[in-house]
Amino acid sequence: MSPTVQCGAVSQVVVVGGTHGNEMSGVCLAKHWLQDPSELHRKSFTAEVLLANPIAVERCVRYIDRDLNRSFSHELLSASGSESDSYEAKRAREIYQKYGPKQSSLNFVIDLHNTTSNMGTTFLLFKGDNFALHLANYLQTKCVDPSFPCHILLIDIPEGGHVHLQSMGKHSVSLELGPQPQGVARADVLTRMRALVNCSLDFLDLFNQGTEFPSFETDVHQVLYRADFPRNEDGEIEAVIHSELQDKDYLPLKPGDPIFQRLNGEDILYNGEKQIYPVFINEAAYYEKKVAFIATEKTHCLVPALKVQN
Amino acid sequence: MTARRVLNPVQRVAIFGGTHGNELSGVFLVNHWLKHGEEIARPGIEVRPFITNPGAVEKCVRYVDTDLNRVFDSENLRNENNLNLSYEVKRAQYINSIFGPKGSEDAYDVILDLHNTTSHMGATLILEDSKDDFTIQMFNYIKTSMAPLACSVLLIEHPRLKYATTRSIAKHPIGVEVGPQPQGVLRADVLDKMRRIIKHALDFINYFNDGKEFLPCILEVFKVLDNVAYPRNANGDCTAIIHNNLQDQDWKELKPGDPMFLTLDGRMIAYEGDCIVYPTFINEAAYYEKNQAFTTTQKMTLCAQAIRCTEPK
Numbered sequence: 001m002s003p004t005v006q007c008g009a010v011s012q013v014v015v016v017g018g019t020h021g022n023e024m025s026g027v028c029l030a031k032h033w034l035q036d037p038s039e040l041h042r043k044s045f046t047a048e049v050l051l052a053n054p055i056a057v058e059r060c061v062r063y064i065d066r067d068l069n070r071s072f073s074h075e076l077l078s079a080s081g082s083e084s085d086s087y088e089a090k091r092a093r094e095i096y097q098k099y100g101p102k103q104s105s106l107n108f109v110i111d112l113h114n115t116t117s118n119m120g121t122t123f124l125l126f127k128g129d130n131f132a133l134h135l136a137n138y139l140q141t142k143c144v145d146p147s148f149p150c151h152i153l154l155i156d157i158p159e160g161g162h163v164h165l166q167s168m169g170k171h172s173v174s175l176e177l178g179p180q181p182q183g184v185a186r187a188d189v190l191t192r193m194r195a196l197v198n199c200s201l202d203f204l205d206l207f208n209q210g211t212e213f214p215s216f217e218t219d220v221h222q223v224l225y226r227a228d229f230p231r232n233e234d235g236e237i238e239a240v241i242h243s244e245l246q247d248k249d250y251l252p253l254k255p256g257d258p259i260f261q262r263l264n265g266e267d268i269l270y271n272g273e274k275q276i277y278p279v280f281i282n283e284a285a286y287y288e289k290k291v292a293f294i295a296t297e298k299t300h301c302l303v304p305a306l307k308v309q310n
Numbered sequence: 311m312t313a314r315r316v317l318n319p320v321q322r323v324a325i326f327g328g329t330h331g332n333e334l335s336g337v338f339l340v341n342h343w344l345k346h347g348e349e350i351a352r353p354g355i356e357v358r359p360f361i362t363n364p365g366a367v368e369k370c371v372r373y374v375d376t377d378l379n380r381v382f383d384s385e386n387l388r389n390e391n392n393l394n395l396s397y398e399v400k401r402a403q404y405i406n407s408i409f410g411p412k413g414s415e416d417a418y419d420v421i422l423d424l425h426n427t428t429s430h431m432g433a434t435l436i437l438e439d440s441k442d443d444f445t446i447q448m449f450n451y452i453k454t455s456m457a458p459l460a461c462s463v464l465l466i467e468h469p470r471l472k473y474a475t476t477r478s479i480a481k482h483p484i485g486v487e488v489g490p491q492p493q494g495v496l497r498a499d500v501l502d503k504m505r506r507i508i509k510h511a512l513d514f515i516n517y518f519n520d521g522k523e524f525l526p527c528i529l530e531v532f533k534v535l536d537n538v539a540y541p542r543n544a545n546g547d548c549t550a551i552i553h554n555n556l557q558d559q560d561w562k563e564l565k566p567g568d569p570m571f572l573t574l575d576g577r578m579i580a581y582e583g584d585c586i587v588y589p590t591f592i593n594e595a596a597y598y599e600k601n602q603a604f605t606t607t608q609k610m611t612l613c614a615q616a617i618r619c620t621e622p623k
């Protein structure tokens with residue numbers, strides 16, 4: 001039996017919306033909580049609210065100059081900074097100055113995102129963050145909604161190190177809810193996200209008050225590679241996501257299954273050797289990143305029990 | 311005895327994609343047809359695919375400076391103040407010079423303008439003029455050909471709301487609106503519906519030119535009544551969103567007292583009109599900036615006379 005992991009009490013919690021300015025569930029909720037934060041109060045702490053990219057929110061775009069959620073690299077944060085820097089590099093440094101240095105006092109970050117893919121409730125967290133896995137597991141059992149089934153997806157850390165906003169926290173999770181178009185706030189998605197945030201804060205409060213969370217086993221998805229659309233010599237997309245793959249995030253894709261279809265009726269089949277689990281299928285924001293979907297594998301992991309350190 | 315309208319054959323048809331640069335079905339189809347025109351070729355008819363807002367398509371945004379689909383009024387089309395014109399107004403003048411001039415004999419006969427919406431509107435045809443028997447006959451033909459798949463008709467004739475659409479330069483302007491599809495995304499199912507509508511539209515024109523007589527018909531349409539705004543606070547921020555009971559219920563009846571909005575503090579706001587309406591464009595992403603939560607319509611029936619072509623070929 002694995003020993004219980006002990007962690008210090010969580011004192012500083014930040015709930016972040018508008019990291020991407022056109023992902024409306026987090027934007028609406030963060031704006032609302034900035035006006036009326038009473039919902040974020042718990043016995044052992046009160047969560048802070050951050051609207052991460054206010055100019056992108058105002059213009060209802062993902063970002064102004066560069067993706068803020070790829071701007072929290074050591075390199076960008078430690079640079080001295082100049083007027084000519086991108087808006088998001090400046091904003092990342094501002095946020096870092098407020099909450100950093102990285103992973104010191106900021107105990108938990110909950111970053112709110114939406115996707116156009118049919119990904120239900122996805123918990124994006126870093127490999128080895130057992131604390132975040134416990135939170136995900138708690139939500140999976142206590143905050144159930146069959147319309148938005150839960151999945152855990154491990155964030156692929158680039159070779160150069162962390163770049164995501166949530167890496168500011170000692171522990172962190174991004175709640176990625178979909179499907180929802182960019183620039184649209186759907187009541188079902190917003191209500192779901194709100195329940196998840198509330199339940200996350202309940203978990204952190206219970207932890208602070210000494211509740212021991214037993215060890216458990218869970219499935220997690222790990223990124224294998226990113227698949228691009230078929231393109232012509234000019235780089236233009238030549239085929240679209242196949243109707244049989246569309247909306248099938250987290251379902252197994254077997255060799256020989258169709259993945260793209262051309263306008264001349266031709267299907268393009270998955271020619272890999274092993275079964276994969278595609279996610280972020282047809283995510284609007286990934287067209288410019290040349291990603292049609294992300295291939296993952298499903299693995300099983302055992303998470304040791306968790307208790308607050310007295 | 312029934313009346314019959316004898317009309318000139320259709321000679322020039324344009325298919326517009328990318329009037330809104332992030333509505334990708336039309337962009338993708340028009341770019342495809344620019345390279346592979348066989349699919350849209352019909353004997354004796356010039357069918358021209360055309361990307362109307364290449365600047366917006368390039369950036370994958372709705373527009374660069376202003377909505378191209380609202381600037382085809384005489385004031386903008388005649389404005390000669392070249393230095394201060396927005397990208398879209400310049401573009402509108404250019405499009406009008408090729409496919410118009412609007413309201414003249416030289417204008418294209420038919421323009422099919424391809425759009426997507428984030429609303430649950432399915433396949434929708436947009437009619438600008440309730441007296442346009444040719445287009446009503448075409449819509450009737452398309453509806454019948456698309457069945458059992460639903461195909462709704464939106465009539466945007468309105469005493470106060472003026473659209474000045476890109477397609478309005480044609481003698482017979484036709485809007486094709488298919489959803490739901492997020493901005494910046496291509497869905498195979500939506501693409502397929504749009505492609506079938508265009509096939510049926512071109513087939514109709516082909517039959518018409520060939521001398522086929524289309525008998526009098528009736529067409530159920532949804533006529534625009536008004537736009538409903540989001541509730542906002544003093545800062546101009548939305549304080550409520552479309553209620554779950556209304557979301558995705560385009561074309562279905564909304565009765566007085568039915569839930570319409572959900573406020574962020576958890577209250578329901580009911581529809582308070584005095585009659586049943588049929589909402590559409592519910593929660594369309596592009597209409598937040600226009601402060602339109604949805605558009606109300608009423609159901610009505612249009613009748614078109616029989617039509618046939620002057621000189622069968």
Ligand SMILES: [Zn+2]
Pocket residue numbers: 019020023112113114
């Ligand atoms: Zn995001």
Ligand SMILES: [Zn+2]
Pocket residue numbers: 329330333424425426
């Ligand atoms: Zn449009």
